Amino acid sequence: MAEPFKNLINPATARHAALHLRRHWRGFDAPRFEALVSEGLDALEFKARALRWADALQATLPDDFDRACGLIEAALAPPLAIDADGEPVGLQGALHPEGIAGWALWGTGEWVARQGQAQPERALQCLHAITQRFTGEFAIRPFIHQQPEAVWPVLQRWTRDPSAHVRRLASEGSRPRLPWGLRLQALVIDPSPTLPLLRALQDDPSAYVRRSVANHLNDIAKDHPGLVAEWVREHRARAGAQREALLRHASRGLIKAGHAPTLAAWGLSQGLQGEATLAIAPARVAVGGAVALQATLRSNARAPQTLVVDYAVHHVKANGASAPKVFKGWKLELAPGEVRALQKSHSLREVTTRRLYPGRHAVDLLVNGVAVASAAFELTA
Template sequence: MAAPLKHLINATTVTHAGQHLRRVWPAFDHLQFEQRASHGLETRAFKARAMQLADALQATLPDNFCAACDVIENSLGPPLALDAQGEPVALVAGPRGEGLTGWVVWSLGEYVARRGMNHVPRALACLHALTQRLTAEFAIRPFLQQHPEASIAVLHHWVNDPSAHVRRLVSEGSRPRLPWGLRLQALVADPAPTLPLLRALQDDPSAYVRRSVANHLNDIAKDHPDLVAEWIREHRREASAERSALLRHASRGLIKQGHAPALEAWGFGRGLQGEASLSLSTDHVTVGEDVGLHVTLRSTAQQLQPLVVDYAVHHVRANGSTSPKVFKGWQLTLAPQETRTLDKRHSLRPVTTRPLYPGRHRVDLRINGQTCASADFELLP
């Protein structure tokens, strides 16, 4: 079993940080830093560990913020390496003796966010350096919230930065609903300020950057689905394979929801011309097992039919009501008069994000966003 994520920030992280900060600033009180940063560290969760290190940095770095940024930047190791596709090779680049990289950068970025609100240009310059050693996607968000115009202006310059890490920060740091990050309510309400940034980055040579743009668009789709559907319609024209992949990833949530304009933008606007049936391998399933889905499609059309075939499981909730969750099935083209069979196993093993409760579960077959057939099973404890 893999070690818990929280152990990525540990006593060695603290010692390593103290050594390099003292290396570049001999007056650094590394003993006080290590005492504050390591006190009760093993009892804390992952984010709490990062915040505790940031507390220790606040207590021990220079009072002058610009001087503190100099210390931080001089303590850093080389930027994380990227492969030929622009993907990070590893979270921590090079031996520890070269300087600070990896998860301690989360704490360094948090320090900059806490102390830098009255020094926006200097703070963002420091985040420019930090993001190349892990990420500054969490640290930049308070600046976007409190100083939106100044921060967005800097992001416009960064879309042409030679570092893929920095270009990714433009998109990832400004995502409206970044997981673990401060929600940017102004951008949730109106994503217009970031759209020119995404337009400039959607053909970036780095897959690392393009994946962030896709996730950013998927965030926007949660609040402005029609906007993203129109984006897909506009930007699919003469799109490269890389851009097409980005747009598919960006619209994954809309496709699963059966959002009609998004389906139409991808050419899946028409319902099935023909018949569809769904059967299950059993009527009774025990939690921890799986159930087989058997689908038969019969075309009555005289032309090819592009189809997205998904299915929704109506899970029983603790109070006895049901809630549907859509799962990916198949994407195919059905030939004229063709009959096609499809099979899939659906797992009913519980996961932390979706507890399973006994009861009658319905399965809906959805083709191009329309429910075409249903079946049900009893989930046993």
């Protein structure tokens, strides 16, 4: 069995960090820090461990925030490298011999967010250093929430920073709905403050940065689909391959949902010109099994058709009602008169985000967001 992810924050991590902090301040109480981090750690989940780490720093670092930030910055490992494709080269949880890096810095960033609200400029300077060894995306969000007027000019400046880690933070840290992070409800309502950042970063030379921009736009699409559809329409003009890939990733949720303006922006507004069938086997299957989907598309058009083919499974809920979930299928070019057979296995194993209940499950075949054929299977306990 794989080691639980939460164990990346452990007593050895605390001992390693304490060693490097003490190297730069002989007064640092390393035994106390290690004890505060380690007590009852086995019972804590990942984020709780990071918060425990922040508690331990609060109890052992100097009261003077500027001095404490200087100590942390001095104890950091060199910045993580970026490879030729613009991707970070990390330690994968290993302890860096030259200083603190990796998951130990999640809790360190939480300490900065707690203690630095009275000195946001100094706090952001510390996060600028931390994000080059881990990420500051969680720690910067309380500053955006509480002091946006102090943060936005800094983020705009960071879009031109030499470090890809810092440029990524400008996008990732300001996402409205960052997983594991504080939801920035003001940006959920009105994402316009982040749009200049995304515009500056969408052609960044680093794939690491561009992927963050795509995920940021996908966040916005959940609340403002029309804005993202218009963004795609505007920014596809004269787009190179990298921007095209970013925009497609950014609009993936809207394409799956059949959002008409987004489909139109991608030239997919026209439905299938032809016929479609869908068959499912077996007709009866137990939770934990799988069904085979067999679709056939037949073109009666005189020109090629660019098609995005997905499928929606109407999952039965605990109360007997059903709710559709769209799964990614195929993107294809259907030639005039062509008959294309498509096959896919659909797993019915339960996952942490989806509980399966017995009952009749309808399945819709979606072509460019429009249901063109349906079938069903019976799921048993």
